Amino acid sequence: xxxxxxxxxxxxxxxxxxxxxxxxxxxxxxxxxxxxxxxxxxxxxxxxxxxxxxxxxxxxxxxxxxxxxxxxxxxxxxxxxxxxxxxxxxxxxxxxxxxxxxxxxxxxxxxxxxxxxxxxxxxxxxxxxxxxxxxxxxxxxxxxxxxxxxxxxxxxxxxxxxxxxxxxxxxxxxxxxxxxxxxxxxxxxxxxxxxxxxxxxxxxxx
Numbered sequence: 001x002x003x004x005x006x007x008x009x010x011x012x013x014x015x016x017x018x019x020x021x022x023x024x025x026x027x028x029x030x031x032x033x034x035x036x037x038x039x040x041x042x043x044x045x046x047x048x049x050x051x052x053x054x055x056x057x058x059x060x061x062x063x064x065x066x067x068x069x070x071x072x073x074x075x076x077x078x079x080x081x082x083x084x085x086x087x088x089x090x091x092x093x094x095x096x097x098x099x100x101x102x103x104x105x106x107x108x109x110x111x112x113x114x115x116x117x118x119x120x121x122x123x124x125x126x127x128x129x130x131x132x133x134x135x136x137x138x139x140x141x142x143x144x145x146x147x148x149x150x151x152x153x154x155x156x157x158x159x160x161x162x163x164x165x166x167x168x169x170x171x172x173x174x175x176x177x178x179x180x181x182x183x184x185x186x187x188x189x190x191x192x193x194x195x196x197x198x199x200x201x202x203x204x205x206x
Contacts, residue, residue, distance in 0.1 A: 101158055
C-alpha cells in the first residue's frame, strides 16, 4: 500500500469516527432536550401546586347543611373566608325567608350574630316549571379577628326559618382542602400523559 492509499484510509477512518461521534452527540442533544422539556414541565407542575396551596392558606371554604329532625326540608350554605371577609351563598326551601348566623355555641342557645341578606324567593310553579324553587341569600360580612377564629373553629351555625314555625339549622364547618401532594400527583399524571402523546407523535412522524 503506497502513501496515498494509506492517507486515504486514514481519512476514511477519521471521517467514520467523526460521523459516529456526531450521531452520538446528536442523540445526546435530543435526549437532553427531551429531558429538559420534561424537567420544565415537572417544575411547572410543582410551581402550580405550591401556588394553589399558598392561595388556599389565605382563603378558606366552608359549608353548612341545614336540617331538622322535625322536617324533611333541607337547605345548604357555602361560605368563603378571605382574610376577614366572609362571603355567603345560602339556599333554603321556599317560604323560609329569614336566615341568620349564630354563635359561638350550639343551637338554640347561641346569640345572634348576623341576619343574612335575602336576595329573592321563587315559589313553585305549575309543571313544567324549570325555575329554581326556594329562598336565596347572598352577600358578604366583615369579621373581627375573634370572629374569624370562632368561625374556623366551627363555633358558628346558620339557621333559616319562617315565623318560627319551621326552622332548619346546621354547623358551619371547613371544607377539607386538597393536599399539595395530591395536586403534585395529579400533575405527574398529566405529565405522563403528555410524554406518551409526544412519544406517539414522534413514532408516527418517524
